[in-house]
Amino acid sequence: MSLQYVQGASLFTHINEVPKQYAYLTQNISTDVIIIGGGVTGSILGYYFSRQNIDCVLLEKSRIAFGSTSITTTLLQYELDSSLRDLEQYTPLENSLKAYKLGLKALDEIDAFINEQGNNCDYEKKDTLLYTSKKEEIAEVEEEYNLRKTHGFSAEFLTASSNPFSFDLKAGLYAMDGGAQLDPYKYTHQLLDVSSQKGLQVFENTEVVKVNYLDHGVEVETTYGYKVKGKIIIVATGYNTQLFTKRNFGVKTTTFNIATKPVTSFGGWPGRVLIRDNSSTYHYFRTTADNRILAGGEDISFVPGIFNEDAALEKYELLEARIKTMFPLIKDIEAEYKYCGAFASTQDNLGFLGKDPKNDKLWYCLGYGANGILFAILGGMMLSKLYLGTFDENLKLFKLDRFDG
Incomplete structure (x- = not known):
């Protein structure tokens, strides 16, 4: 989410000290996966990809967790925004029930992370x-x-x-x-701290202004003229997707x-x-x-x-x-x-996870709806496996072209 979409004094960025400031990009670098967005979604992706030993770089245009992450309530529930019956006009009951069960799976993932890494986010x-x-x-x-x-x-x-x-x-x-609750600002920083120790490179105050799709990969250019080359990019920018697509997702x-x-x-x-x-x-x-x-x-x-x-x-x-x-x-x-x-x-209350149907170097992890963090966790799990060659059938629930036609 662009900062223009946030107004007022948010709780979590005001009651917490900044645990770490990350450098801005000052040289051209190469990686395998470029994650665009340094909020909670990007940090979740960084965690799951780095856990699979995939070389990743995360780029945040402003400050870590100061966009939409700063105003999320992190009231985490497996259920969707609308009732199961109401959702039937947009998607079969079977799909919504599957989404409920995946929500429980994502909640379990948070619990496992806390048990392994410690509770530094008021979980x-x-x-x-x-x-x-x-x-x-x-x-x-x-x-x-x-x-x-x-x-x-x-x-x-x-x-x-x-x-x-x-x-x-x-x-x-x-x-x-x-359900569960936590402090989204602390959670984002905890994820990045763990992931950085596994090799994730994080740069804040590093805005991507141009994307070049190459024959054998992708290259992004930043405000100060430095470039990052990778095999794919994953968009984790919430509602600010204009650089990557003209589509209005939600x-x-x-x-x-x-x-x-x-x-x-x-x-x-x-x-x-x-x-x-x-x-x-x-x-x-x-x-x-x-x-x-x-x-x-x-x-x-x-x-x-x-x-x-x-x-x-x-x-x-x-x-x-x-x-x-x-x-x-x-x-x-x-x-x-x-x-x-x-x-x-969205109509079916689900986000968008997966490859752009027309560009296999452009991937998305957009957790729209009230379950954004849980969808991001599912995205981190399934997209990191997809990068390594394993397709999870549950990705079909979140495919980008499911409303086309």
């Missing part, structure tokens, strides 16, 4: 709650619950009489071990976030589980390691180059008021950080 496993406060949506939530139970997912169905939360809940789907909206000052208790919020409501433009809530509440939602259509500050202030006030209404037992709720940014979604 926590979490149960998740999808709920509605509207009587007319009870049947929809119950149907989602029944579909998940039928297909082997661990879940419970909550009703108003079994509601343990302090907010109005007419129906809820409670998924055990259905529908952009602007989403708003607030983070409160640390609170003294979490009454009415058992387990501090991850929470999402069932609204068409839904709201989501999590807590942080330093006892803040992080809330997001109130999405509006994204208009390039235009930022409406009055509209943003109204959205932040609505989010703060919603938290206070939901959690009356938490008395010291006060928003401290307020920020917003572009968010892209």
